Amino acid sequence: MAHKAGLFDLRLVIAVLFGVYGVVLVVVGLGFTDETDLAKADGLNINLWSGVGMAALAALFGTWALLRPIVVPDEADEVRESTSGSA
């Protein structure tokens, strides 16, 4: 029986979303931040720093997904599950 449990890798979805967010915020932080923006966040360039943080999160999840790709569960899993009940 085909078991399509692996579907798609959530880690890549997270990596792409935060990759996009990170890049956008870094660009905004570097190129489009004026004095009023800075004053609002008490002098911190919060867009830039948050962007860097999100990009780092994206890199983390991207690396994890690449290093440990999802193994689609096959019959071996079913066997393990049924034996674990009596083992």
Place this chain on the structure above:
Amino acid sequence: MPVLAEADLRLDAGPLDYALLAIYFAFVLGIGFLARRSVSSSLDFLLSGRSLPAWVTGLAFISANLGAIELLGMAANGAQYGMATVHYYWIGAIPAMVFLGLVMMPFYYGSKVRSVPEFLRRRFGKGAHLVNAISFAVAQVLIAGVNLYALAFLLNLMLGWPIPLSVVIAAVIVLTYTTLGGLSAAIYNEVLQFFVIVAALLPLTLVGLHKVGGWQGLVDKVTAGPGGSEQLSAWPATELTGIQNPVLSVIGIVFGLGFVLSFGYWTTNFAEVQRALSAKSMSAARRTPIIGAYPKALIPFVVIIPGIIAALVVPEMQALKAGDGDSGIVYNNALPALIGELLPNGMLGIAITGLLASFMAGVAANVSSFNTVFTYDLWQDYVRKDRPDEYYLRVGRLATIGGTLVAIGTAFLAAGYGNIMDYIQALFSFFNAPLFATFILAMFWKRMSAAAGWIGLVSGTLAAVAVFVLAETGVLDLPGQGASFIGAGAAFAVDIVVSVAVTMVTRPVPEERLVGLVYSLTPKESRRHSTTGEDAGWYRSPVLLGIGILALTAVLNIIFG
């Protein structure tokens, strides 16, 4: 005056902020479409085919609870009561989550039940099952409505969108991805949402702390403020409970919130347990609530601290805290007010996205647990038995639509209530508080009879309602959250007493039917989980992880107590 002050909460969101919001929604719907490919049976749709890894179910476990109550309510409590709010996390969640993983999960996951009510049906038969399935389904739809309303109210306040429009848009988005991808889509979005919320709140907290002059600045300002230094320590939380005597207040917190209310919620609420049931193995299921407990212990730092800071830096909040009832702001708006005060365009968009994401995931959790209970526990058990699985998959999808429609109706009903927190707490104490008593007896006392199951539940619920009525009519005078703590305690005690009394005069359930459901009748091997393959390694040991988080929580309590 109120009109002017409300206009102050309007965030000047620009095209950039709306674009960031739109990107998120594209991802949310995309997950719905992608998850659809994996749905080929009702178990896939309603329980993710029991295939998810523990880190996913663990994050979804706490995300499902990161809804309206959590964010706005806890930030509001932070602004009003200060550090005492951490009890909702450290006392009111962590021990129960560890208990669920270590003690109760072997029976939930091991017995292969598909829902919490189904456990009651196998243990007690129809009476207790019907009581629980119906009360749970009703509560979930009501809470989904409350979440929807809170979301729409916030959108109206922050962005000026009309409330009915926001209710419908949010409902349609949730409906789309849950109907397409079922529980997998809901859970995947909950994990995504978790990271978006942290990405929104962590920078907000850091900017806020910078603004008040770091941690020392926060301490100095709170000490000098109207709440005084008392608001910097978690114990004895007399303001929070409304119980003046500090000793009784601590007892109220530990037993009312920590034991009865929290164990009732975290260990028997199917919207939570469902996340663990969708895990791919017994080990992963046991680790689900425990893995979730780690971020849960740290979330107060990005929710309660911003609440406290909001009361320090937002002028209207300062006025409210100083006792000015006409300041035009309520505590529930602490978080959005702080966001408007501190975040520039860009991060503003992320923060708005985080808030919306949280609300929608809350609604999705309600809807995705409602449809499972409706399909398996009400429709399949009492209305149409023994149909092919495609039939129940279709019923599951239709239940999702029906539940969302009722929730939209409830959203407009909820508009009549000022304090969302009190409303939901009242609901929880009605339905959840007696449940834990029944479950703990059910799992560890094989003698407990079927009649005791449902009579105990009903009398416990009635006890909670009675306390609620006494508090509402002013017979019991408890201004804070004390009434719901006491209501939960009463429900628990009444349930235990009545269950034991009824068991004494009724026949027990035959023992052969209780294998896998009751501790003493379940062979030790089948309670154990595998420790090979993807469940191998000391860092995947549920017991070790559980001890770790309890130790961390104890340390946090000592530092911030």
